Amino acid sequence: MSSSKTKRASHRPHPETPILEWLLGGIGCALVIACIAFLIYQGVNDGERPGRLISKVLSVTDTGDGYVARFTIHNAGSQALANLHVRARLLDSDRREVERATVVIDYVPGHSLQQGGFYFQHDPRKLEVEIRGEGYQKP
Amino acid sequence: MASRTYSWDSERAYLVGLSRAFGGALLFALPVLMTMETWDLGAQMNRLRLAVLIVGLLPLLVGLAFYLGFERVTSLFDAVLDAFVAIAVAALLAIAILFVFGVLDPEDPAHEWIGKIALQGIAGSIGALLAQSQFGQAKRDEHRRREGGVFAEYFFMAAGALFLSANVAPTEEVAVIAHMMNPWHALVLIILSLALMHAFVYVVGFKGQHARAEHVSLPREFVRFTVIGYLLAAAISAFICWCLGRFDGVAATEILSITIVLAFPAAIGAAAARLVL
Numbered sequence: 001m002s003s004s005k006t007k008r009a010s011h012r013p014h015p016e017t018p019i020l021e022w023l024l025g026g027i028g029c030a031l032v033i034a035c036i037a038f039l040i041y042q043g044v045n046d047g048e049r050p051g052r053l054i055s056k057v058l059s060v061t062d063t064g065d066g067y068v069a070r071f072t073i074h075n076a077g078s079q080a081l082a083n084l085h086v087r088a089r090l091l092d093s094d095r096r097e098v099e100r101a102t103v104v105i106d107y108v109p110g111h112s113l114q115q116g117g118f119y120f121q122h123d124p125r126k127l128e129v130e131i132r133g134e135g136y137q138k139p
Numbered sequence: 140m141a142s143r144t145y146s147w148d149s150e151r152a153y154l155v156g157l158s159r160a161f162g163g164a165l166l167f168a169l170p171v172l173m174t175m176e177t178w179d180l181g182a183q184m185n186r187l188r189l190a191v192l193i194v195g196l197l198p199l200l201v202g203l204a205f206y207l208g209f210e211r212v213t214s215l216f217d218a219v220l221d222a223f224v225a226i227a228v229a230a231l232l233a234i235a236i237l238f239v240f241g242v243l244d245p246e247d248p249a250h251e252w253i254g255k256i257a258l259q260g261i262a263g264s265i266g267a268l269l270a271q272s273q274f275g276q277a278k279r280d281e282h283r284r285r286e287g288g289v290f291a292e293y294f295f296m297a298a299g300a301l302f303l304s305a306n307v308a309p310t311e312e313v314a315v316i317a318h319m320m321n322p323w324h325a326l327v328l329i330i331l332s333l334a335l336m337h338a339f340v341y342v343v344g345f346k347g348q349h350a351r352a353e354h355v356s357l358p359r360e361f362v363r364f365t366v367i368g369y370l371l372a373a374a375i376s377a378f379i380c381w382c383l384g385r386f387d388g389v390a391a392t393e394i395l396s397i398t399i400v401l402a403f404p405a406a407i408g409a410a411a412a413r414l415v416l
Contacts (some may be wrong), residue, residue, distance in 0.1 A: 017217075018153040021224060028223030031230050032197070035257055036190050042250055043186035080183055109182060112248055139183045 048110075048138075051077025055086070055131040058115070060124050069124045070117045071131060078110040081136035088118045091128040098122055107139065156271055160228045163270020165236075167302070168229065168263035172236050176309040181258035182251040184384055189257060192382040196261055196301075200225055203268050203298055206291050207416065221268065229263030230256055261305045265298065269416075292364065292413060293371060299412025300372040300405035301379070307404045308379045317396040325399050332372075332406040337365040339410035364413075372405035373398055 055073040069088070075081055084105040090098045101118040108114045118124075171177050181189070200222035205215060233256045237243045243252060307313060320328070341360070377398045380386055386394050 017220070018150045020150055020153050020157065021220060024157070024227045025220040025223040028225070028227030028230070032193065032223065032226055035253055036193055038250070038253055039186045039190040039193075039257075043190065107179065109248060109251055112251070113246065139179070 048079040049077050050079040050081070050136075051075065051110075053084075053086075053133040057124065057129050057131070062123075063119075067120045067123055068117045069120060069129060070115065072113050072115050073105065073108065073131070073133070074113050075108040075110060080110050080139050081108045081133075082106070082139040083137040084108055085134040085136070086116070087132055087134050088120075089130045089132075090120060090122055090124055091130055093128075095128070098127055102134075108136075157224075157228070159270045160225065160267040161232060164225075164229045164232045164263040164267040167266025167269070168232065168236075168259055171259055171262045171306055171309070172233065172240075174309060176311060177258050178237070178242050178255050180309050180383055181254035181256070184254065184258075184382070186250075186254075188382040188384070189254060192261070192379070193257060195378070196264070197222065199294075199298055199301060200264055200268060202294050203265070206294060207268070221271070222264075225264040225267040225271075226260060228267040229260040232263055233259035258309070262302060265302050289363070293367065295412045295416045296364075296368045296409035297371055297375060298416070299408035299410070300368075300375045301408075302412075303408030304372070304376045304379050304401050304405040308376070308383055308385065308401055313380075313400050314385065314397060317393060317400045320396055320400070325396050328399055328403055329369075332403050333365055333369055336368060336406045336410040337361060339407070340364070340413050368409045368413075369402065369406050372409045373402040376401035376405045 053073055054076060055071055058070040058072060061068045061070070071088070073084075073086060075084075084107075085102060086105060087100060087102045089100045092098055099120055099122050101120060103116050103118060105114050105116060201215070201218050204221035204225070205218035234243065237255060237259070243255065377386075377394075380394075380397055380401060385397060389397070
């Protein structure tokens with residue numbers, strides 16, 4: 001590596017060009033090439049396909065006057081979702097709705113996770129929690 | 140070993156210039172770094188258009204480095220190297236600042252990171268180049284600027300227009316203002332842009348004011364620099380709006396008024412660039 005640098009140094013047009021300038025110029029050049037290659041690759045291959053939403057309850061906290069269920073929602077599609085409306089329902093053993101809560105998530109990029117929380121009156125640990133996306137806006 | 144001592148000196152001198160570049164990048168990029176729309180746009184905008192925007196920026200940076208003759212720029216190759224250094228400086232700065240702001244989350248996917256940083260890098264890299272050339276040691280004053288003629292003037296105007304319009308274009312306000320204006324407002328804004336552009340360079344008496352050549356008539360100067368400069372600013376504004384997706388699904392009349400709105404700051408940027416650079 002160092003031998004190639006000295007070899008290049010003897011050929012460079014300006015004998016005073018500091019090594020630091022070569023180094024940073026190289027980083028900048030690599031960044032630009034990598035960035036453009038990545039963007040073109042993404043632009044050509046990865047269209048904007050909406051996909052499945054996979055959600056999971058992370059934890060339930062007793063707040064004294066109710067419960068907070070923290071959840072994650074994973075956007076498995078490549079389409080970024082803005083204003084994603086998410087609804088959580090607490091279902092009893094007969095799958096009857098006991099309570100529901102909703103949240104609007106500002107923005108979920110493609111293949112990404114977001115976190116949030118639902119406030120409930122009933123203890124979600126004793127019931128079934130069903131979380132579904134209801135709709136989104138294209139950003 | 141004698142050459143080694145010499146090289147350390149030049150290395151140290153370069154480090155000072157580099158710190159200046161970071162300072163300039165910070166000064167120029169801070170308004171963009173602290174605008175929410177730019178984070179979202181960088182992540183959301185069409186990937187290919189972002190690539191086009193970056194490719195379009197490259198010749199502009201190389202040209203700026205060449206004409207401004209910063210440090211020891213003598214050849215086109217040196218200018219290319221300087222342009223890439225400016226990009227590296229701007230990117231490193233954007234990563235550091237956005238990370239401190241908590242905008243960059245290590246858990247975010249790579250394309251979010253790349254989009255956010257790439258869009259920030261535009262203003263920052265222009266700032267880094269200017270700082271190296273403009274805020275440098277005074278003793279270089281005499282060779283500060285290469286004589287470039289009319290083409291160089293257009294070039295500086297394009298750079299100034301790109302810088303200011305890239306700062307303003309990501310905000311929602313451009314479309315809001317365009318929406319609120321009627322055709323008469325738009326017409327007044329065009330006249331105002333042209334008048335201010337001309338006044339900036341020839342009338343108000345800023346440092347660096349251009350004296351009109353004696354054999355050149357006022358209308359000719361107006362057409363040669365001000366009108367062409369305005370068209371340049373408008374074209375650059377339209378290009379940036381298209382890259383950012385501001386024209387998608389928008390009626391032709393609205394496209395025109397958005398361009399006129401954004402051409403206003405772009406025109407001021409173009410005129411100021413002629414004075415400052």
